[in-house]
Amino acid sequence: SQTIHQWPATLVQPVGSPLSLECTVEGTSNPNLYWYRQAAGRGLQLLFYSVGIGQISSEVPQNLSASRPQDRQFILSSKKLLLSDSGFYLCAWGYGIGDNEQFFGPGTRLTVL
């Protein structure tokens, strides 16, 4: 069966510090991978998605970036965090094209102080 992992579960970082959040998927190959952010009391905002190694599409311009160094690894990064980067970050995976659902990880709660 497929599983998706995210770490860390919670993170408190000062403004201006770097960020690296990691997501890995097990039990499937060549998945589509996604990063979402959920601010307090808001819906989920799609940040990045990837259909293959090294292929990243950005949905919202911001000071975040994503990378996919391996087939089942997706990393969200920032060189300098802003207060507005606080939120609940969710990684998801899905199969390729077609009417396929996405499966979400447990999330990382990031607080920038």
Next chain:
Amino acid sequence: DAKTTQPPSMDCAEGRAANLPCNHSTISGNEYVYWYRQIHSQGPQYIIHGLKNNETNEMASLIITEDRKSSTLILPHATLRDTAVYYCIASLGNTGNQFYFGTGTSLTVIP
């Protein structure tokens, strides 16, 4: 992707059917309707999806109107554990299959 509109909140008595509406009047012919729910501080959980026909699984039923401009998610016998935010999403099955979540409906199941 088509924008969806949902009521911000609903209550439902435990044991009763919960009917959650969603409007997607600009949906295109090849966009699917997906439903997810999110329990506080957890990742969203897939519930059901459909294109034209009504769908049913072990969790819920999805009723899509003939013109596809709206749909209803039905939880047949709501329990306290069904209290969550429910998201209706219209999405193409294209490359990347991006989902755009709105603010959803906060369903509270009352004992």
